[in-house]
Amino acid sequence: MVRTLAMFTDTSLCIGCRACQVACKQWNELGLEVPEWTGGYQNHAHFTDKTYRLVRFIEEPGGKPNGDLAWLLMSDVCKHCAEAGCLDACPTGAIYRTEYGTVNINQDVCNGCRYCVSSCPFGVVSFNESTGTAKKCTFCNDRIHNGLGPACAKACPTESIQFGFRDELVGKAAKRVEKLKAMGFKDAQLYGADAKGFLGGLNAFFLLLAKPSTYDLPDNPRLPQRNVMVDSLLSIGSALVVGLGVLLSFRERGKGGPHA
Amino acid sequence: MPKPPHWELMIVWYFFLGGIAGGAYFTAAIADNFGGARDRGVARAGYLLSLPLVAVCGLLLIADLGVPTRFLNMMRTLKVWDPMSIGAWIVGVFGLFTFVSSALSLSSSPSHAALRRKIGLVGIFFGFFLASYTGVLLSNSAMPFWRDARLMGALFLASGASTGIAAITLVLFLTGGSAGEGWGKLKHADRYSMLVELLLLAALIAALGAAARPLVSGHFATLFWGGLIGLGLLLPLALDLLGTRARALGALAAALVLIGGFVLRYVVLMSVQA
Numbered sequence: 001m002v003r004t005l006a007m008f009t010d011t012s013l014c015i016g017c018r019a020c021q022v023a024c025k026q027w028n029e030l031g032l033e034v035p036e037w038t039g040g041y042q043n044h045a046h047f048t049d050k051t052y053r054l055v056r057f058i059e060e061p062g063g064k065p066n067g068d069l070a071w072l073l074m075s076d077v078c079k080h081c082a083e084a085g086c087l088d089a090c091p092t093g094a095i096y097r098t099e100y101g102t103v104n105i106n107q108d109v110c111n112g113c114r115y116c117v118s119s120c121p122f123g124v125v126s127f128n129e130s131t132g133t134a135k136k137c138t139f140c141n142d143r144i145h146n147g148l149g150p151a152c153a154k155a156c157p158t159e160s161i162q163f164g165f166r167d168e169l170v171g172k173a174a175k176r177v178e179k180l181k182a183m184g185f186k187d188a189q190l191y192g193a194d195a196k197g198f199l200g201g202l203n204a205f206f207l208l209l210a211k212p213s214t215y216d217l218p219d220n221p222r223l224p225q226r227n228v229m230v231d232s233l234l235s236i237g238s239a240l241v242v243g244l245g246v247l248l249s250f251r252e253r254g255k256g257g258p259h260a
Numbered sequence: 261m262p263k264p265p266h267w268e269l270m271i272v273w274y275f276f277l278g279g280i281a282g283g284a285y286f287t288a289a290i291a292d293n294f295g296g297a298r299d300r301g302v303a304r305a306g307y308l309l310s311l312p313l314v315a316v317c318g319l320l321l322i323a324d325l326g327v328p329t330r331f332l333n334m335m336r337t338l339k340v341w342d343p344m345s346i347g348a349w350i351v352g353v354f355g356l357f358t359f360v361s362s363a364l365s366l367s368s369s370p371s372h373a374a375l376r377r378k379i380g381l382v383g384i385f386f387g388f389f390l391a392s393y394t395g396v397l398l399s400n401s402a403m404p405f406w407r408d409a410r411l412m413g414a415l416f417l418a419s420g421a422s423t424g425i426a427a428i429t430l431v432l433f434l435t436g437g438s439a440g441e442g443w444g445k446l447k448h449a450d451r452y453s454m455l456v457e458l459l460l461l462a463a464l465i466a467a468l469g470a471a472a473r474p475l476v477s478g479h480f481a482t483l484f485w486g487g488l489i490g491l492g493l494l495l496p497l498a499l500d501l502l503g504t505r506a507r508a509l510g511a512l513a514a515a516l517v518l519i520g521g522f523v524l525r526y527v528v529l530m531s532v533q534a
Contacts, residue, residue: 046261088342089342089401091339091342091347093336093337094333109330109336110326111325111326111328111331111333113324113325113344114267114326117265118402119400120262120263120402122261122262123263123402131326134326224401225342228400231396231399231410231412232396234413235388235393235417239388241456242421242452246290246291246449247290247294249446249452250449252295
């Protein structure tokens, strides 16, 4: 594997212009969608099969250092987790990890079982009715293989979305958090930057100005498959109890063994 | 927040019929191996039930795919710890077992019977697997309630047993082939698996705590308490205790158990996806 690539989304720099969302739509030829009423500027409420970049608009009363209402803006995207629930769930091998560490869905292999949809802790992966396959951010796989950054990062006018080598971006991000804290943003924090943290670290990680749940992100996302051993053992236990009961019900008593 | 996979009625039916197929097969194989000569009717009914059911299961699974013509892509890889991957494989392998066991159950030759029993002994494990893996598949997703239900696979297994035995009971009742002690043994085994199921259900709900809300107090609560607990478990248990000798009551109880088994899959799948 070559050096891991990453996207660092610094939400403190986002101005909510949605250039990323539009660039993503255009580059990836994502079709038209009926807008939904979300009570604010955000559209859509969640990722869809045609929305891979989604700018979240969150109003947080008293969220600013001076106590004013904070308008939290965040350009959200597939996290390309180092331990990816969607990838582990995929039964066809359509979901794979690229040499850059990103997670991609091979559209020619996916057969639309949708297990990945329910296995993403962030609700990123979406099912497309017309192709019958699962869709999500590709990290602009075509662009990064041709020396271009992802379309969203390229279009961002404030460098809220930065593209580069993961190790370099993490260093930058850590410095930025310190700076923001010194400016009075006491809840400024990195989300998914730590490779020893949840899901082995996210290859699209974030700088947040409030706790993750404010942004509709899980505080401590866990790999869905972590319990498969325990659940299987409990099932085996149940099989033993049930099987023994059925066996005792059918056992021939006092007739010199079976098939008498 | 996690997105529902939209596994709806086709998958409810798959979970339900897969449980019956697995339960009927392992009951048949146990009766075949450890029962007496008079349990042969039970064994044969169980084997012959599991074959068409698992065939329907396969068709349901394929039809529910986004691209059904790509169903063989499931065979490109085998991920032992991925319930969806190994489940697809086991549906196929279990299908082979039901086919061979069914074919051999039609023969009266002793050497065929001996072979059938041996094959049944191995097939039991695939039957157990088919009945329970669907629960493990749900409990290893990211969906709230499913992901918290450690006992889902164990519960589905017990339900697979109770519905599989109920299905055999109904087949024997409807074909009039329930002579001898096979019937009483079946009812005994069904009562036992229903009690295990009730205990597991109680443990699952208790362990879930607040996460059980979609099931026990939401929109699906009436169906859960009335359809599953009342109609599908407590009433058949009571009927069995009342009339162990009345065949019709036993058959009615079996029909109720089947309804309960369907309701269980329905409420588990639909309550968090609605």
